[in-house]
Amino acid sequence: MLTKLIFEFKRLSFRSVLYLCGATLVVFCGIPLIWMLFTSLKPLEVLFSYPPAIFSHYTLSNFKRLFTDTYFLVYLKNSIVVAGTTVILDIVIATFGAYSLTRFRFVGKELLASLTLFTYMFAPIMIIIPVYVLLNDLGLTDSHLGIILAYTSISLPFTLWLLRAFFQSFPIDLEEAAFIDGANRFQSLVWVVIPQALPGIIATSVFAFVVVWNDFLFARVLLTSTHLKTMPIGLQDIYESTIVDWGLLMSAAVIVSIPALIFFLTIQKFLIKGWGMGAVKG
Amino acid sequence: MKKLVLKNISKRFGKVVAVNNAELEIEDQEFIVLVGPSGCGKTTTLRMVAGLETVDEGEIYINDRLVNHLPPKNRDIAMVFQNYALYPHMNVYQNLAFGLRMRKIPKAEREPKVIEAARILGIEELLERKPRQLSGGQRQRVALGRAIVRNPEVFLFDEPLSNLDAKLRVQMRTELKKLHKRLEATSVYVTHDQVEAMTMGDRIIVMKDGTIQQIGSPSDLYYKPQNRFVAGFIGSPTMNFLPCRILEADSQLYIETGDFRLPLLDHFADKVRERGDSKFILGIRPEDIREKKSVQPSSFGGSIKAQINVTEILGKEVFLDLTTGENTLSALISAEPEENLGQEIELEVNLARIHLFSADNGNAII
CATH class of the missing domain: 1.10.3720.10 (MetI-like)
Structure with a gap:
């Protein structure tokens, strides 16, 4: 029973690490792309505003x-x-x-x-x-x-x-x-x-x-x-x-x-x- | 009419002689089997007939037409490959129709031919499937169908059953033979399996190291092998070979192996006397040995005392592995012997069926 639990724990931790690595990689590669998409949809005036206006000011004017x-x-x-x-x-x-x-x-x-x-x-x-x-x-x-x-x-x-x-x-x-x-x-x-x-x-x-x-x-x-x-x-x-x-x-x-x-x-x-x-x- | 003629054909791969001066004439509607161990040149011979290999020397005629320099498509042959070689991206119908399509047969004419071939082989319900969705036996049928759909002059088979399991192989063997009868097609069949060769061939060609050893009917090869290789290759279990000498006592010739002595029948004696040699190789098929106690009068005779090493009950017959002094011997007898393993058994030999081969070149003497 115990060995089974240990085995299951090992299996799950291995999987978690694997998924974590995968997720990190996706985020790492994805953020610049997402940022690129965001920037393309914002007017010039709000691009450098702080804090960044993530949910507003969308426009297609750049395109x-x-x-x-x-x-x-x-x-x-x-x-x-x-x-x-x-x-x-x-x-x-x-x-x-x-x-x-x-x-x-x-x-x-x-x-x-x-x-x-x-x-x-x-x-x-x-x-x-x-x-x-x-x-x-x-x-x-x-x-x-x-x-x-x-x-x-x-x-x-x-x-x-x-x-x-x-x-x-x-x-x-x-x-x-x-x-x-x-x-x-x-x-x-x-x-x-x-x-x-x-x-x-x-x-x-x-x-x-x-x-x-x-x-x-x-x-x-x-x-x-x-x-x-x-x-x-x-x-x-x-x-x-x-x-x-x-x-x-x-x-x-x-x-x-x-x-x-x-x-x-x-x-x-x-x-x-x-x-x-x-x-x-x- | 001679359907397929090979005149002194040879093929070399670098320094290796794959086929050496092969000569062969195949009659219309004949089923010829090329048999031999791996690397004996049987497949190369078949591929030269197909046009997949060039011929270094000699001539190949199909229907009296020299085909040496014709590409495969112009030879009017069909070939069934060992691994089926079905086109994986086409379904069964497209596989069967491919040859007709390449020969520019109109679509309307193609369909009935494909359906007919599928019907003959019992694969009509598989026409929509891709090769990967078929079992080994079904694939084999499709490969056959692709050959018969074009109704070619000559069918070539390159070990077509070797990828099937044992049971299916026996079944397909019979079916192939039936198909041959039905289509009356000239066929050349390559195999390394002597059982397949014996059961299917009208005539069999035994090859070794690129050279044809013997051409003959299955019974010719079995009962009258021309040399030691053919004798050993055809027949299962394999023939026993024992070095021997010929002795004469009271104007009777005897075969003396050192462990036992067999009288030589009169009609064989003349041939042996003609030779003048005294050293030979004795060949005895396991089935030509029986227990001494059998009482039916026959051409059996002589006496061999041998120790039993192994007994294998095969059903109707019993296989014995024996030792006689320095030699080992195998025998197929009709009933399990009373003697146990390690004990001595007395056997006799069918003297009318013994073989003698030259100790020098292995050629048959009787």
Whole structure:
């Protein structure tokens, strides 16, 4: 009886500690976000009042000003176009690349696979100048095409590596069954391999999306025209052009967070499945 | 008509020779079983026929058409895989229809074919389910259904029953055989299980280390194995092998193992005399040994005195593990012996069924 009680006590205390840690983590990460939301909904005058007016003075004026007085919508659209195109391009290339790295026999295959990851080890700041020079020679600086190509090249090594792990864990029998059933290699890839690798592909696309969506450095160096700028540098411009208009800035930050939030919530199911798969078998 | 012909095909993986100069002709509607231990090249042979492996040397013909360089989809074959290889994201109907869809068969024609295949295999009520919602036996049926729905020239089976439990395996074995009769399809079946091979094959091909050892009907392999490997591989419990010499006394030849002596029947004696050797390997199947006290007149003879180590009652028969001097021997006798463990028992051998193999190369002499 006593041992049972002790066991139960230990179990409960372990759980309590676990939940406490979890809760601390949530609060720690959540407070800045909640504060961001609060700030975005308050007029400038009450932002710094003490004690803070938590339950009153709510307004959407910051958002209204954001849409009417700044280029925010342009930045948002640019970010979506650039991130979306990069993810699509990245995933298409990485899917075919990873497939060929796992399914075809050719000389130097392993070396090639290792080298792709090796390129990922250079910090972005190290490659930004060469990338700039290269794009400048091609006449692609200050263009969406240029920055999309730059983003694709920096995220591709890692996405290729991730997808390679997924394809390696994929049973080859299924593809062979498809060949026997009358599919050619491309058909077996489209009808059998990709649907199976979807969790992996989605997890990888999230990675690529996050890298691109948040990037500041490449956008700052490669984009100069206002109508081409993406959100991270656009936000900085808002910051610079106002006398630290926190309300405006925070409302922009809220909107920046929304696409990422929606993206993560929708693909969460696949993401966990994909990560699990990679962890066990990759 | 020859449905499938393999002409001197070979396959190497690096320095390993997986299949060495295999030659084979399979008749229309025949059920051929490729059997052998792991790594003997049976699966590689099947995969070369399927087009999943390239052929290093030799030619493969399906319906008199050279297929060496044709991709699997153009060979008109169907294959059932060991692990079923059902597409997990498709339901049973989609799995069955996939082959037809890839061959651009219109939807209206697909449906009756899928339904018919499902009906033959008794899986009509499972059509909406995903593979993960099926039991092993049901998955096996779907895998079979995917093969039969296309009505191919040749069916290839790669150890299709090895993932099933023992009882289901026996049941599916019978069903497969019935299905073969019904569809009259030419089939090549790979297994490492000699019981499966013996019960299912019209003809059996025994392979070892990439080389075909013998091709023949189940009874050929059982009663007339061409070498020691085939003799040992086919039959359960395994044949007893004992080193022996041939002695002659009073113009009668005897097989002398050191522990016992068996007279050699006259029609065998000539073959042994032709050889001129005196050292051989004697092969006796456990079921060709019986207790000396059995009185029915027969071709049994000789006398072996052996000590009983283990007795296993199998139901109708009793398995004995015995020691005769330096050798161990196994025997299948019809009734439990009166002698206890450790005691000596007197046995005799069916002299018409003994086998002699060359001590040098293991080839059968009688």
